[in-house]
Amino acid sequence: AQSVAQPEDQVNVAEGNPLTVKCTYSVSGNPYLFWYVQYPNRGLQFLLKYITGDNLVKGSYGFEAEFNKSQTSFHLKKPSALVSDSALYFCAVRDDQSGGYQKVTFGTGTKLQVIP
Amino acid sequence: DADVTQTPRNRITKTGKRIMLECSQTKGHDRMYWYRQDPGLGLRLIYYSFDVKDINKGEISDGYSVSRQAQAKFSLSLESAIPNQTALYFCVTSGRQGGVGQPQHFGDGTRLSIL
Numbered sequence: 001a002q003s004v005a006q007p008e009d010q011v012n013v014a015e016g017n018p019l020t021v022k023c024t025y026s027v028s029g030n031p032y033l034f035w036y037v038q039y040p041n042r043g044l045q046f047l048l049k050y051i052t053g054d055n056l057v058k059g060s061y062g063f064e065a066e067f068n069k070s071q072t073s074f075h076l077k078k079p080s081a082l083v084s085d086s087a088l089y090f091c092a093v094r095d096d097q098s099g100g101y102q103k104v105t106f107g108t109g110t111k112l113q114v115i116p
Numbered sequence: 117d118a119d120v121t122q123t124p125r126n127r128i129t130k131t132g133k134r135i136m137l138e139c140s141q142t143k144g145h146d147r148m149y150w151y152r153q154d155p156g157l158g159l160r161l162i163y164y165s166f167d168v169k170d171i172n173k174g175e176i177s178d179g180y181s182v183s184r185q186a187q188a189k190f191s192l193s194l195e196s197a198i199p200n201q202t203a204l205y206f207c208v209t210s211g212r213q214g215g216v217g218q219p220q221h222f223g224d225g226t227r228l229s230i231l
């Protein structure tokens with residue numbers, strides 16, 4: 001069975017400081033990893049994904065994520081946080097070994113609060 | 117215009133009522149899904165469909181039914197609503213091209229409250 005953990009319910013960071021939102025995963029085969037962002041009263045929006053290749057993946061709005069196979073992690077990062085980055089962030093994983101319908105498992109979400 | 121449109125956006129109803137949530141998409145995707153979001157539980161899959169006439173149960177299908185009326189339309193029904201079905205419901209699509217690396221595309225959700 002596959003799973004995703006986002007250990008922090010909320011992350012607070014000062015505007016202009018770097019931010020990290022943590023995600024760890026568990027799959028049987030190779031992972032396909034995703035980050036989504038949710039703003040109030042909106043659906044989730046795709047930010048970035050890791051399928052294969054470089055461990056550092058760049059995405060929308062200046063976000064990037066680092067895939068670490070040995071630590072089974074896929075942390076979301078941004079060098080300089082903006083107040084407008086305040087939102088709910090979800091990590092998600094698909095397993096390339098699940099066959100048939102490749103289920104997506106979402107984490108429980110981390111609320112990012114950027115303080116002016 | 118939104119690529120994935122959900123109607124209604126908000127609904128308050130009473131226990132025992134039948135409710136239908138509708139979803140239409142202009143992305144041309146063949147795969148459509150219904151999820152519910154509850155605080156602290158993340159998103160859970162209710163039903164999914166890979167094509168018209170293809171319907172599959174997800175993690176939490178009890179108390180729900182779906183209909184894929186056309187490639188672009190996928191509706192979710194609660195036959196007899198109960199209070200623990202109060203949640204935020206999302207219609208989601210994804211394309212077949214590119215395989216499992218394709219991201220999912222979300223509607224803006226229907227906030228459903230059952231009294």
